[in-house]
Amino acid sequence: MTDIAEDGRTWLLSGPGSSYALHLTDAGELLHLHWGPRIALADAEALAVRPLPGHRAFESPLDGREEYPVEGGPRFVRPALSVRTPERRGTEWAFEAYDTEGAELRLRFRDAGLVITLHYRMRGDVVERWVRLDNRGEAHVELLRADAATWTLPDREGWRLSQLHGRWAAESRLTSAPLTYGDKVIGSRRGHTGHQHLPWVALDSDATEERGEVYGCALGWSGSWRIAVAQLPDARVQITGGAGYDDSGLLMLAPGESYTSPVFAGLWNDGGFGGASRAWHAYQRAYVIPDADRDRPVLFNSWEATHFDIAQERQTALARRAAAIGVELFVVDDGWFGARTSDRAGLGDWTPNPDRFPQGLKPLADQVHALGMQFGIWVEPEMVNPDSELYRAHPDWVQYQTGRKRTEMRHQLVLNLAREDVQEYLWERLDALLAGAPIDYVKWDFNRCFTDAGWPGEPYPQRLWVDHVRALYALVDRLRAAHPGVAFESCSGGGGRIDLGIVSRTDQVWTSDNTDPLDRLAIQHGFSQIHPARIMAAWVTDSPNTQLNGRATSLRFRFVSSMAGVLGVGGDLTEWSEEELAEARRWVDLYKEIRPVVQHGELYRLRPPEGGLSAVQYLRGDETVVLAWLQAQRFGEPVPALRLRGLDPSASYECRETGEIHRGAVLLHHGLHAGLRGDLDATVLRLRRI
Numbered sequence: 001m002t003d004i005a006e007d008g009r010t011w012l013l014s015g016p017g018s019s020y021a022l023h024l025t026d027a028g029e030l031l032h033l034h035w036g037p038r039i040a041l042a043d044a045e046a047l048a049v050r051p052l053p054g055h056r057a058f059e060s061p062l063d064g065r066e067e068y069p070v071e072g073g074p075r076f077v078r079p080a081l082s083v084r085t086p087e088r089r090g091t092e093w094a095f096e097a098y099d100t101e102g103a104e105l106r107l108r109f110r111d112a113g114l115v116i117t118l119h120y121r122m123r124g125d126v127v128e129r130w131v132r133l134d135n136r137g138e139a140h141v142e143l144l145r146a147d148a149a150t151w152t153l154p155d156r157e158g159w160r161l162s163q164l165h166g167r168w169a170a171e172s173r174l175t176s177a178p179l180t181y182g183d184k185v186i187g188s189r190r191g192h193t194g195h196q197h198l199p200w201v202a203l204d205s206d207a208t209e210e211r212g213e214v215y216g217c218a219l220g221w222s223g224s225w226r227i228a229v230a231q232l233p234d235a236r237v238q239i240t241g242g243a244g245y246d247d248s249g250l251l252m253l254a255p256g257e258s259y260t261s262p263v264f265a266g267l268w269n270d271g272g273f274g275g276a277s278r279a280w281h282a283y284q285r286a287y288v289i290p291d292a293d294r295d296r297p298v299l300f301n302s303w304e305a306t307h308f309d310i311a312q313e314r315q316t317a318l319a320r321r322a323a324a325i326g327v328e329l330f331v332v333d334d335g336w337f338g339a340r341t342s343d344r345a346g347l348g349d350w351t352p353n354p355d356r357f358p359q360g361l362k363p364l365a366d367q368v369h370a371l372g373m374q375f376g377i378w379v380e381p382e383m384v385n386p387d388s389e390l391y392r393a394h395p396d397w398v399q400y401q402t403g404r405k406r407t408e409m410r411h412q413l414v415l416n417l418a419r420e421d422v423q424e425y426l427w428e429r430l431d432a433l434l435a436g437a438p439i440d441y442v443k444w445d446f447n448r449c450f451t452d453a454g455w456p457g458e459p460y461p462q463r464l465w466v467d468h469v470r471a472l473y474a475l476v477d478r479l480r481a482a483h484p485g486v487a488f489e490s491c492s493g494g495g496g497r498i499d500l501g502i503v504s505r506t507d508q509v510w511t512s513d514n515t516d517p518l519d520r521l522a523i524q525h526g527f528s529q530i531h532p533a534r535i536m537a538a539w540v541t542d543s544p545n546t547q548l549n550g551r552a553t554s555l556r557f558r559f560v561s562s563m564a565g566v567l568g569v570g571g572d573l574t575e576w577s578e579e580e581l582a583e584a585r586r587w588v589d590l591y592k593e594i595r596p597v598v599q600h601g602e603l604y605r606l607r608p609p610e611g612g613l614s615a616v617q618y619l620r621g622d623e624t625v626v627l628a629w630l631q632a633q634r635f636g637e638p639v640p641a642l643r644l645r646g647l648d649p650s651a652s653y654e655c656r657e658t659g660e661i662h663r664g665a666v667l668l669h670h671g672l673h674a675g676l677r678g679d680l681d682a683t684v685l686r687l688r689r690i
């Protein structure tokens with residue numbers, strides 16, 4: 001809902017529990033007024049008449065107060081917009097008009113031929129912001145930097161910044177530290193979202209898991225990006241973010257061209273970090289994730305079981321066992337195509353390997369379907385091995401710089417997806433693949449960063465960074481439209497491409513290549529700060545964990561860890577004993593029972609993964625599910641009870657596992673003993689309101 005003051009210069013956007021307000025001064029400055037609890041238009045108007053601090057020689061009253069700081073004039077903050085024309089650099093804009101459409105507010109400004117439109121859209125309590133730039137002039141306009149939005153926080157005693165950092169196989173680690181003066185910058189200059197930071201920050205001054213104000217911002221962009229959190233000299237805090245890492249050039253807009261930034265979404269919540277996460281999850285389920293109300297199936301993935309050693313008989317043997325333990329979707333990972341018998345060859349040649357699949361993929365897909373499962377395949381369309389038919393035919397289709405070496409990582413190069421011929425080739429190959437065999441699922445991988453992002457012959461090669469992502473989005477969108485029954489998974493060597501942009505066009509994401517069930521708890525804890533269990537794929541693999549750290553864990557611990565998201569199995573089932581397969585079947589059956597609550601319920605993080613006991617709770621209607629893990633039990637240190645959340649204190653709840661009846665008030669205030677003991681123990685508890 002948008003309220004607008006009579007003079008048309010103060011705007012108030014409100015969701016069910018929060019409001020956002022901005023104001024255009026008589027001098028034409030667009031100032032931020034409010035972001036926080038729900039207020040009335042009269043409150044926003046009262047804020048609008050508060051005087052700005054006076055001008056001083058060395059400070060600007062605009063700094064820390066503007067909605068979208070442009071470059072130039074009395075401003076010393078990091079600009080959200082930096083443009084250059086043949087005559088000058090910077091922006092001196094004038095307000096033209098505003099309009100609204102449903103929940104969206106648009107404010108239009110102009111600087112000579114450049115039209116700048118700020119977009120705001122309230123979705124629940126999430127404010128989506130983005131900018132559109134139209135070159136209506138006669139000359140080219142270079143966008144050096146064009147952030148999606150700048151967020152302004154209210155004055156508080158001291159802010160703390162939380163972020164999700166990591167690296168390959170150790171993604172989305174939550175870390176928090178007090179904010180100090182200056183800029184804290186996170187991002188990626190790798191061409192993809194990156195394992196190093198999820199594009200999310202949260203700021204609080206005194207919040208706990210379930211109490212206090214939390215401000216969160218998340219960017220929907222799957223290329224290079226930057227979020228800068230600035231504490232200004234007067235302690236005011238602003239957060240600005242958008243596509244691209246540097247300020248050295250994003251796009252050149254020819255006359256008539258335009259640029260629309262990605263969405264930078266913001267959320268205020270006063271229910272602590274847990275409340276903020278639940279609001280982010282609800283937003284993604286309602287507005288971002290495709291078909292979010294559908295359950296995601298239990299999948300099997302061949303990667304850890306067979307690596308590149310893909311043969312139809314072995315896959316069929318795995319498929320039989322997968323079906324027998326209740327798997328619903330069988331995915332053949334890397335190695336089914338071209339000359340792909342190792343990571344040295346074949347990427348780019350998206351036709352089934354003739355030795356391995358002489359009749360194509362259809363016979364295997366049919367077998368999998370006959371076993372009652374869906375069939376999926378792995379692809380990595382944006383890449384090419386130099387040892388491939390594609391590269392031999394089109395060595396100029398990759399990103400490269402004239403006269404420089406082409407840096408190989410994992411023996412592969414990055415295709416220049418900004419080229420239309422490359423886009424058409426990929427569309428034609430992938431469309432034919434999906435039309436040629438009954439494929440229900442595509443795992444879309446991306447296994448290296450950009451290094452030589454050149455485009456010989458192109459007058460403005462920097463555009464490749466933005467255009468690669470646009471082409472990726474367009475290709476996925478086109479494939480989804482042409483093959484509406486096919487679901488997509490976003491993967492980038494695990495969690496290297498997880499952001500609201502890719503989440504809006506894929507059905508789930510591969511959280512991490514780290515499938516160790518204990519390490520995974522920390523990764524999942526961080527992931528859950530922003531994204532819901534509904535998209536968080538998690539596989540049970542072999543023990544000891546041969547892929548990474550060699551840790552041995554029980555099937556129980558592995559399953560309960562993976563049941564916190566979209567359960568999958570990735571172990572070599574041909575090596576599992578009959579007892580293990582029977583136990584796996586029981587866990588898969590149990591998961592299917594709790595799946596609606598896990599995938600669509602509200603998440604409460606009861607205890608973080610550090611320390612001995614950790615637990616999460618999902619709540620949906622009358623059903624609640626607790627997953628708990630005990631890392632190590634120390635003698636003389638009793639395992640604490642788990643205080644549940646979100647229950648009705650006046651109701652009673654029956655535990656399906658023990659048959660015990662618990663009073664809601666007791667569960668909320670005194671807790672539930674999960675019955676864990678020893679090292680690396682885990683359990684699932686189902687409670688139903690009676």
Ligand code: DGJ
Nearest residue numbers: 303333334491493494513
């Ligand atoms: C990286 C992915 O994260 C793995 O799951 C697997 O698909 C490999 N790539 C295959 O090359």
